[in-house]
Each structure stands twice: as C-alpha cells, then as structure tokens.
Amino acid sequence: xxxxxxxMIGFLLMxxxxxxxxxxxxxxxxxxxxxxHWLKGKTDDGGILYPIMPAGTFIWVFRFVLLASVILHIWSxxxxxxxxxAQRGDKYSNQKKKVQTYxxxxxxxxxxxxxxxLIFHLIQFTIVPGSLGAGGSxxxxxxxxxASFSLWxxxxxxxxxxxxxxxxxxxxxxxxxxxxxxxxxxxxxQLLNVLAIIVAAVLFVGFMIMPLAxxxxxxx
Ligand code: HEM
Numbered sequence: 001x002x003x004x005x006x007x008m009i010g011f012l013l014m015x016x017x018x019x020x021x022x023x024x025x026x027x028x029x030x031x032x033x034x035x036x037h038w039l040k041g042k043t044d045d046g047g048i049l050y051p052i053m054p055a056g057t058f059i060w061v062f063r064f065v066l067l068a069s070v071i072l073h074i075w076s077x078x079x080x081x082x083x084x085x086a087q088r089g090d091k092y093s094n095q096k097k098k099v100q101t102y103x104x105x106x107x108x109x110x111x112x113x114x115x116x117x118l119i120f121h122l123i124q125f126t127i128v129p130g131s132l133g134a135g136g137s138x139x140x141x142x143x144x145x146x147a148s149f150s151l152w153x154x155x156x157x158x159x160x161x162x163x164x165x166x167x168x169x170x171x172x173x174x175x176x177x178x179x180x181x182x183x184x185x186x187x188x189x190q191l192l193n194v195l196a197i198i199v200a201a202v203l204f205v206g207f208m209i210m211p212l213a214x215x216x217x218x219x220x
Contacts, residue, residue: 001076002176004069016206026219029142036141110168117161149214170200
C-alpha cells in the first residue's frame, strides 16, 4: 500500500504541475497543449524520452505502472480490510473506539469514491475525450478543460472529489512513511504530520486554482 500510494502521489504532483501550464501562454494555451502532446510522443521532437524509446511508447509504460499501482493498492486495501475485520472479533466484546482522525476513519469509503471519480475523469478526458460535460477533442486538450470548467457544477463536483482525495492522501502519506519506518520518535511523527498536511494542501490548491480561474473567467 505504501509504495503504490507514494507512486500515485508522485503522479498527482506531476499532473498538478502540468495542469498549471494553463496559466502560461494563456492567450493560445500552446504550453498546455504542447506538454500534453509531448507526454504522448506527438510532438515533432518525438516527445518524452525519444529516442531512448520509440515515440509514443513512454505514455504506455507510464500508464502500465499507474494501472499496476492502482490494482495493487486496491488489492492490498482489500486484504488488509479482510484481516482487520477478522481480527476485530465479537463486536460486543470490543466496543472501545480508538482516537482516530476523520481522514483515517474514511480511508475505505474515500478510496471507493476516488475510484469512481477516476473512472468519470478518465472517460471525460482520456477514453472518450470531450465527453461528460467536456467539449472539444484530445487534439487540443485545453478546449476540453475550458469547456468542462466553464460549468459551475463541474467545478463543484471536482472540488468535492478533491477534498476527499486530499483527505485520503493526508492520512495515506502519513501511513506510508510510518510503514516504511518513519514514525520512530515523537519528533519524526510530528514532522510527518506537518509534511502530510503540506502535501495535501499543495495538491488541493494546485489542482483547484485552475478550474476556478476558468470558471470566473481569469483564463479562457
Ligand atoms: C482539478 C483536478 C484535475 C484536472 C483539471 C485534471 C485534468 C486532466 C486532463 C485535462 C487530462 C487529459 C490530459 C490529456 O489529454 O493530455 C487528465 C488526465 C488524467 N488525469 Fe486528471 N485532472 C485532475 C485531477 C486528477 C486526479 C485527482 C487524478 C487521480 C486521482 C487524475 C488522474 C488522471 C489520469 C490517470 C489521467 C490520464 C493520463 C493518461 O493519459 O494516461 N486527475 N486530467
């Protein structure tokens, strides 16, 4: 869970950075479109990692790693949940609840809602580009972004999902480093806690600032 979770947090930080390119060259969104095409090997220079790999290969390696991470993460979550439920025993003899944060109590449901968000998100922008409220096509990704986030309900939907995602990440980031041996002293626990809050806050602001800017007309 720890390693696959950290791989996905790394992806999200990169994805957030890519989305912020909507603010750069915002008169024609060339920077955002070029970056999206470069990742897919569709630019004249052969794109990312060309010629180490043939043009357009990297994105599939990347997708494979991400998909494997998602599957292994869900598999670990399911087997951990089954273990926890088996060990909990007779619920009448074990009613004392431990002190838990809101995020840690909602990891299971949070994870399921995030998976649902991801399916919606991938259909909208990747599998059927321009569907489910997004306009345009994959040839000019900025058009899909502008069309979808001009809709107030889409921005609200994304904001709700992002709150759930960063809550999941705050607790997940903490747990991941705890699993990997990072919570050996009160000081390191405190540091981990602060770092987890910073990563969650950066992801929330970094992801939501662009849809909000589109909605209120700062870019577009
Ligand atoms: C406000 C938040 C977000 C925005 C505006 C956004 C926007 C986009 C856009 C425009 C694309 C298509 C890019 C292209 O065609 O080149 C995309 C792809 C993707 N997004 Fe997001 N995204 C957001 C949040 C997320 C989150 C939270 C996740 C994961 C939980 C995520 C996972 C993905 C994945 C896996 C892809 C497909 C990458 C590929 O083509 O292989 N996104 N996103």
